[in-house]
Amino acid sequence: MTTRAAGKRHETRSSAPSSSPVLITGCSSGMGRQTALALHRLGHPVYATARRPGDLAELAAEGMTTLALDVTDEESMTAAVTRVEQDHGAVGILVNNAAYGLHLPVEIAGPQEMRAQFETNVFGPVRLTQLVLPAMRAARTGRIVNISSMGGRFSPPGGGFYHSTKHALEAISDSLRLEVAPFGVKVVVVQPGPTITDFAGTAVGTMHASTTGDHPYDTFRDELADLYANKTFTRRGGAVPAEAATKVIVRAATTPRPRARYAIGAMARTVMTARRLLPDAAFDALLRRSFPLPAAPR
Structure with missing residues (x-):
């Protein structure tokens, strides 16, 4: 159901049936944890998952079912989906949230690092989606919510691998x-901008140079880590609190007629609009002003 005002389409805020069982990945912290709590408090049976179930003790104490699920492990994904289907017949809402950010210059990233990034951010969510879809189709209902990023629409220096996984997830x-x-079955993409969660610390950890400063990319990597840690992922830099991002994810998961995409935060909306409207040369110039770059030898 929608309403119209001033010629624009607006969603209703009523939610999907509270009996819809929810399977969420990456619930050990941040948006995954907050989303699990929010949907549980709306009355949904929530199956909160993480690689280490011990990290989910707080959610278990709230009354949620907690399961081990590693999106790079077929057996754990199959077991989690089977558990929900045994209890409810089908997964009602799948939230593909688990991810991490590898930030390295393209030239120096190793094959294992690149494969691990795609295994977690692309192949895992896709495989989990494949596992839940047969029962969703049989039930003639279901929702897949893929947590992408504003990085699904552009790619800054140092972010080629993380951002390429989000481009792939959106495609x-x-x-x-x-x-x-x-x-x-409905499919929704959520595009957060910088969000204040543990994800930021993990991403920054991949940026720091591991050598002694004599590699052509070392200074660039350290400057990039400083930018992300001290500006990008802070309130001063426009980062969104996890709680605010959670509200958008819950809306995407429960509103009866969801949009195809939900951007989170003013920065996400501004940058993605600029990417859409500006020619490549102009957008590249914007990125050069906003991010450090490697320095060519003199």
Whole structure:
């Protein structure tokens, strides 16, 4: 159901049935944990997952079912989906939240690092989606919520691998949205800008140079880490609190007629609009003013 005002389409805020079972990945902290709590308090049976179930003790104490789920491990994904389907017949809402950010110059990233980034951020969510879809199709209802990033629309220096996984997740979501619509399944992409969570610390940890400053990219990496740690992922830099991001994810998961995409935060909306409107040369100039770059030898 929608209402119209001043010629614009607005969503209603009513939620999906509170009996819809929810499976969420990456619930050990941040947006995953907050989303699990919010949906549980709305009355949904929530299955909160993480690689280490011990990290989910707080959620278990709230009355949620907690499960081990590593998105790079087929057996754990299959077991989690099977558990929800045994209890409820099908997963009602899947929130693909688990991810991490590898930030390295393209030239120096190792093959294992690149593969691990795609295994976690792309192949894992896609495989979990494949596992839940047969029962969703049989039930003629379901929702897939893929947590992307504003980085699904552009890629700054140092972010090629993390951002490419989000580009891939968005492309897959666009195809999937059309493929499963005839079966009553909805696919939604959520695009957070910088958010104040533990994700930031993990991403910054991949940026710091591990050598003694004599590599051409060392100073660039340290400057990038400083930018992200002391500006980008702070309130002063426009980062959004996890609680605010959670509200948007919950809306994307529960509103009866969701949009295809939900941007989170003024920075995300501004940068993605600029990427859409500006020619490549102008957008590159914007990135050069906003991010450090490696210095060429003199």
